[in-house]
Amino acid sequence: MILKPSREDIKLIGWAIGRVILGVGLIMAVPLAVSLVCSEWNVALDFIIGMLACVVFWLVTESFCRTKKDLKWSHGLVVASGGWILAMIFGAIPHYLSGHFRSFLDACFDLMSGYTTTGLYLLQDLDHCSHGLNMWRHLLTYAGGQGIIVIALTFLFAGTAGAFKIYVSEGKEEKLLPNVINTARAIWMISLSYLVVGSAFLWLALLREGMPAGRGFLHAIWLFMGAWSTGGFAPQSLNLLYYHSLAVELITLVIMVIGSFNFALHYAVWTGKTKEIYQNIETRSFTLTALFGTLVLSLGFEKLGLFTNLTEFFRKGFYNLISGHTTTGSSTIYSVSFYRDFGFIAMWAVILVMAIGASACSTGGGFKGIRMGILFKYLRGEIRRLASPESAVIAEKIHHIRDIWLDDAMVKGAMFIVICYVFIYFVGGLLGVLYGYDPSVAFFDSVSAGSNSGLSAGLTGPLMPAALKVYYIFAMWAGRLEFISIIALFSFGGALVRGKKGRKR
Amino acid sequence: MRGTAVLACLVVIICGCVCALLVLCTGPATGMGQEVKVKELVENSESYDGQEVIVEGEVVGDLMIRGDEAWITVNDDPYSERSLEEGGDFAGLSNYGIGVWLPRQETEAIRVLGSYKNHGDRVRVRGIFHRVDHSHGGDMDIEGISLQVMKPGYPIRHSFSYWKLALVLALASMAACLAIVWRRRIGKTG
Amino acid sequence: MREIPDSADTSRELSRWRTIFGYIRGMFVEISAVAAISSAALLVMFLVRIVVR
Numbered sequence: 001m002i003l004k005p006s007r008e009d010i011k012l013i014g015w016a017i018g019r020v021i022l023g024v025g026l027i028m029a030v031p032l033a034v035s036l037v038c039s040e041w042n043v044a045l046d047f048i049i050g051m052l053a054c055v056v057f058w059l060v061t062e063s064f065c066r067t068k069k070d071l072k073w074s075h076g077l078v079v080a081s082g083g084w085i086l087a088m089i090f091g092a093i094p095h096y097l098s099g100h101f102r103s104f105l106d107a108c109f110d111l112m113s114g115y116t117t118t119g120l121y122l123l124q125d126l127d128h129c130s131h132g133l134n135m136w137r138h139l140l141t142y143a144g145g146q147g148i149i150v151i152a153l154t155f156l157f158a159g160t161a162g163a164f165k166i167y168v169s170e171g172k173e174e175k176l177l178p179n180v181i182n183t184a185r186a187i188w189m190i191s192l193s194y195l196v197v198g199s200a201f202l203w204l205a206l207l208r209e210g211m212p213a214g215r216g217f218l219h220a221i222w223l224f225m226g227a228w229s230t231g232g233f234a235p236q237s238l239n240l241l242y243y244h245s246l247a248v249e250l251i252t253l254v255i256m257v258i259g260s261f262n263f264a265l266h267y268a269v270w271t272g273k274t275k276e277i278y279q280n281i282e283t284r285s286f287t288l289t290a291l292f293g294t295l296v297l298s299l300g301f302e303k304l305g306l307f308t309n310l311t312e313f314f315r316k317g318f319y320n321l322i323s324g325h326t327t328t329g330s331s332t333i334y335s336v337s338f339y340r341d342f343g344f345i346a347m348w349a350v351i352l353v354m355a356i357g358a359s360a361c362s363t364g365g366g367f368k369g370i371r372m373g374i375l376f377k378y379l380r381g382e383i384r385r386l387a388s389p390e391s392a393v394i395a396e397k398i399h400h401i402r403d404i405w406l407d408d409a410m411v412k413g414a415m416f417i418v419i420c421y422v423f424i425y426f427v428g429g430l431l432g433v434l435y436g437y438d439p440s441v442a443f444f445d446s447v448s449a450g451s452n453s454g455l456s457a458g459l460t461g462p463l464m465p466a467a468l469k470v471y472y473i474f475a476m477w478a479g480r481l482e483f484i485s486i487i488a489l490f491s492f493g494g495a496l497v498r499g500k501k502g503r504k505r
Numbered sequence: 506m507r508g509t510a511v512l513a514c515l516v517v518i519i520c521g522c523v524c525a526l527l528v529l530c531t532g533p534a535t536g537m538g539q540e541v542k543v544k545e546l547v548e549n550s551e552s553y554d555g556q557e558v559i560v561e562g563e564v565v566g567d568l569m570i571r572g573d574e575a576w577i578t579v580n581d582d583p584y585s586e587r588s589l590e591e592g593g594d595f596a597g598l599s600n601y602g603i604g605v606w607l608p609r610q611e612t613e614a615i616r617v618l619g620s621y622k623n624h625g626d627r628v629r630v631r632g633i634f635h636r637v638d639h640s641h642g643g644d645m646d647i648e649g650i651s652l653q654v655m656k657p658g659y660p661i662r663h664s665f666s667y668w669k670l671a672l673v674l675a676l677a678s679m680a681a682c683l684a685i686v687w688r689r690r691i692g693k694t695g
Numbered sequence: 696m697r698e699i700p701d702s703a704d705t706s707r708e709l710s711r712w713r714t715i716f717g718y719i720r721g722m723f724v725e726i727s728a729v730a731a732i733s734s735a736a737l738l739v740m741f742l743v744r745i746v747v748r
Contacts, residue, residue, distance in 0.1 A: 040621065045669040052676035059683035063690050097669065102595045127565040127580060127600045128588040128661075130621040193718060210569030210576070236566050236578070237600035244569075244576050244604055244644055257729045270721030277728050287732050294736040298743035312643030313740050318733070334547050334645060341550065341636075463597040 004499030005492060011065040013078050018061025020083040024091055025054025027143055028136070031094070034218075035132030043132035046097040054090050077488030081481055088112050088473075091140065098133050100124050102462055105469055112473045114140030116480035117363050119232030119329030119454020120445075120472065122462045126237045131218060134235045138222040141231025142195075144480075145259070145363030146187060190266045191228065198224040198255045205247040223248070227255040230363045232329025232454035239331045240319075246311070249319055252330060260286070260326035260358035262370075264401050273401075281398040282359040282369035286325070289372065293321050293353040300346030317346070320455065325353035327365040329454020338457040339441050347457070351444050354453040355425060365452030365479050367421055371414040373398050378411045420483045424450040424475045428468075435465050450475040538631045543581050543603045546634055550645060554636035560647060561629045561655065565602065565619035568612055575612045578602045579630055579647075580619070590621060590661050605630050606641065607649030617658025627656035 032047040071079070091114075092107035101107040106122040113120045114137060123129070123137075203220035207213065219235055226233045236242040240249060265283070268276040277283060297317050301307050307316045315332055323330045338347055357366010381396040388394060396406045404410075425447045432442025437459050445459040449472040460472070478486045538557040546553050546560075562581030569576040580602035587593035607630075619625030632649040635641075 040663075042663055042666045042669065045666055045673060048673050049669060049676060052673065052680055055680050056676060056683060059680060059687050063683060063687040066690070099589055102597075121599070124595055124597070124599055125584040125589040125593075127578075127602070127619060128584060128590050128621055194722075197722065210571050211567050215567060237580075238578060238602060238604065241604065241644065242566065242578060244606070244641055244646070246642055253733070254726055254729045257732070258725050261725065266721070266725070269724050270718050272717055274720070274724045277724050283728065287735070290732060291735060291739055294739045295743060298740045299747070302743060302747045307637065307643050308744070309639070309643075310737065310740070312637065312639070314733075314737065315642040316637075318736055318740070332644075336548055337550075337645070340548065461598060462595070 005495055008067050008069050009075065011067045012069050012071060012075055013082065014061045014065035015067060016071065016075070016079040017083045017086055018058045018065065020079070021054050021061075021086055021090055022058035024087045025051045025058070027139060028054070028094065030139055031132045031136040034135040035130065038131045040130045040132050043094075043098065043130045046094040047132065047136070049097060050090065050093040053093055057086075057090065074488060074492070077485040078492045081477075081485040081489035084112075084115060084477060084481065088115065088477075091115070094133070094136055095123075098130070100126075100129060100133070105466065106462060109469050109473055110137070111140065112476050113454070114231065114233065115144035116365070116452045116476040117141045117145045117229045117231040117327070117454075118365070118449060118452040118476045118480075119226070120449060120456060120460045120476075121233065122460070122464075122469070124462055126235075129235075134218070134222060137233050138225040138231070138235075141229040141233055142191075142225040145229030145231065146191060186267060187263050190263065190270065194228055194255070194258065195221075195224060198228060198251070201251050202248065205245065205251055206243070208247065209243060209245045223252055224255060226330060227252040227328060228259040228363070230256055230259050230326050230328040230358060230365075230452075232323065232331075234330065241332050241334070246315065249315055249332060253319055253322060256326045256328040256330065257322060260328075260362050260364040262359040262361045262400075264361055265359070268401055276401065279399050281373035281400050285369035285373040285376070286359065289353060289356050289369070290322065290325055293325060293349050294318060296349035296352070297321050297346050300343050300349060303345060304341075304343045306341065306343070321350055321353060324350045324448075324453050324455050325356065326358050327354065327451050327453040329448070331455060335456045336458045338444060338455065339438065344440065347440055347444065350455065351440075351447050354447050354451045354455065355421070357451045357453075365450075367418050367451075370398075370400060371418055374406065374410060374414040375418065377406055378414075381406065417482055421450060421479065424478060428471055428475055431468055431471055432459060435468060445472075446475070450479045452476060452479050543579070543601050546603065547601075547645065550634075550636040553634045556634055557631065557650075558634045558647065559629060559631050560603065560605070562602065562627065563619045564615055564617075564625040564628055564658075565600070568615055568618060570609055570612075573609050574606050575609045576604055576606050577612060577615065577628075579605055579628060585619075585627070588619070588624060588661070590663065591624065604644060604646040605632060605649045605652075606646060607632070607652055611649060611652045614652065614654045616654075619658065621661070622663075623660055624658050626654050626658040629653045629655050 028047045028051045032044055032051070035041075035044040035047060088108050088111045092104060092111045095101055095107035095110055096104050100123050101110070102124065109120075109122050112118075119141070199220045202223050203217055206216040206220055211219065222233070222235050225231065232239075234240060234242065240252065243249075262280070262282055265276060265280055298313070301313065301317060307313045319332050320338075333341070338350065342350070355366055356372055357368055358364020360368040360370045377396040377398055381394050385392070385394045397403050398406065425443070428446025428450060429439070429443035432446055433439050435442075441457040441459050444455070444457040447453070448455050449460075538559040540559040540561065541553070543560060543562070546558065560579055560581060562579045563585035564577050565580050566578045580600050582598060582601040583596040584593060584600060589595070615626050615628065617623050617626050629652070630647060630649050631651045632647040634647050636645055638644045638646050638648070
């Protein structure tokens with residue numbers, strides 16, 4: 001029997017989501033400040049409107065949704081998934097007011113793409129975009145990569161026992177520190193440290209490449225945010241190709257790979273367990289799949305006689321492969337080049353690595369390296385079991401910060417999520433084919449959306465069908481939250497409609 | 506007979522002078538570049554590879570000077586005629602442009618670069634299109650030979666949005682009222 | 696009131712510097728890991744080139 005959620009449950013969820021939306025409003029202070037410094041007055045008004053809308057929503061929830069009840073797992077899941085949808089709607093206000101989006105749906109697409117660190121975009125005329133709006137776009141990926149719930153936890157949920165439940169519901173299971181608020185703050189400490197170092201190096205590289213100091217500084221921060229968060233947004237329409245710089249590409253490559261590592265791995269390495277970097281199942285899995293992807297890519301290029309010298313292979317082939325594998329989406333080639341120039345083999349190498357994705361509890365998407373590791377070890381265990389006597393006891397383990405023995409529940413869990421990802425990739429690809437796009441292009445962009453990669457073979461754009469836009473928003477959202485909280489949200493909705501009232505005690 | 510020969514010589518000399526004048530007036534190396542859109546180049550890169558092309562559009566972003574050469578980005582999408590900030594219509598794309606590298610002195614004529622605040626100089630660039638530029642890490646770009654500024658850039662006028670200001674005031678009032686309601690409810694529940 | 700001895704301040708200071716050193720070392724380790732993966736990938740590309748040609 002499905003129990004109908006009570007009024008208190010709805011109030012609790014509303015109250016928690018109100019805090020998340022307040023967090024979104026507070027972050028808008030950064031692009032507001034940039035707009036004011038750059039004398040972009042109309043842009044400043046856009047952000048003030050966005051902030052006030054968030055504050056109004058928060059005040060409504062604080063006034064009418066106060067409850068003494070504490071968050072349970074079911075609430076946490078609904079807050080995470082529902083919070084993301086509302087954060088998308090409120091965050092899209094400055095986007096839509098900028099005049100660079102044909103419709104509010106397009107603005108929501110870009111918001112979801114930013115929060116989920118995908119990097120696909122429908123914004124038009126990016127090269128005439130304001131600094132304020134560019135700051136918001138890039139900050140979205142930085143905030144989304146941390147997890148907008150993590151942000152809310154850091155500042156707005158101090159002292160509540162239910163905070164951990166919301167944190168896990170956002171697709172992060174790693175508990176760096178006993179207190180989840182401290183875990184969120186540790187994640188920020190790591191991110192901000194790299195922000196300072198990475199931006200400094202990028203700024204120096206851009207100055208060397210002839211950019212003026214002021215614009216170079218902003219571009220350095222934006223490029224860092226795009227790479228670290230594995231978002232892939234860039235301030236110019238040519239993306240990384242705009243800079244024509246090996247130095248910038250090298251630095252962003254390092255940042256995007258490090259950004260795709262699990263935060264628990266960062267914490268372990270930073271606090272003295274340096275061996276973890278090569279013992280960890282995810283770095284091993286990533287290395288193996290990256291090398292396999294490189295092998296297939298090289299074969300594809302050799303067949304076509306394209307990018308055959310080392311520098312060109314590194315800058316045009318390997319860079320884009322790793323950008324896809326870390327689910328960043330920064331690109332040093334035109335979108336159509338994936339389809340027209342890469343050829344079938346190289347293009348599918350990129351699709352495969354995008355599908356696999358980055359590490360769990362990182363800013364990356366896709367199946368995740370840990371699941372690839374779990375499934376590989378499971379398969380190896382099964383093969384060994386078949387080859388061994390019946391009485392033999394075969395057990396496999398993985399190393400992820402500590403040694404973990406594989407059990408059926410873990411394997412089933414990994415397989416379930418992988419199947420969900422394959423399903424959304426397939427449905428998106430099929431939809432693209434039904435709309436008349438080339439199958440390789442359709443699957444490329446569908447996998448890119450579902451794995452939150454952001455590379456495009458030319459399908460994604462303002463003129464794509466509305467149904468595909470809506471599906472890609474769903475795929476980005478579901479992929480980022482790893483399905484469990486999405487299923488919980490739909491179950492909650494179903495229970496609201498069909499559930500029976502619980503007995504009053 | 507003699508008169509005809511003299512006439513023929515005069516004609517040859519005059520033609521030669523006219524040709525020399527034409528060469529001097531049109532500047533160095535008159536190629537046979539074809540005017541083409543960037544979208545056409547990118548989507549048919551193999552057929553245009555190594556050919557001399559002419560691209561006309563708006564210079565956007567930055568002029569990146571690196572020693573003796575400089576990089577610019579030239580956009581020739583509909584926004585290069587009239588950007589969204591100037592009230593242009595939606596064209597269904599972000600932008601379409603290409604990187605051009607030129608001898609530094611060719612870029613000295615560029616004064617305004619396209620951005621939020623400015624509509625950049627409209628330039629006509631003649632150069633060699635490279636599908637894979639081996640001297641620049643495999644970039645798809647144009648090796649510029651010459652650049653001409655066709656129309657100078659100008660600042661974009663952003664008139665203040667009073668309706669947005671009105672919306673700000675309305676939302677601020679709403680927030681103030683709700684804050685009062687919230688304080689009262691906190692006071693009641695304790 | 697008992698005064699806190701200087702050695703406690705010194706050891707707190709040392710601990711803070713050790714922590715910062717640990718963070719910097721951690722960054723270097725991670726950057727080296729990326730360099731190692733990239734080098735391995737370029738080696739793969741090189742080997743493919745030799746085998747195919």
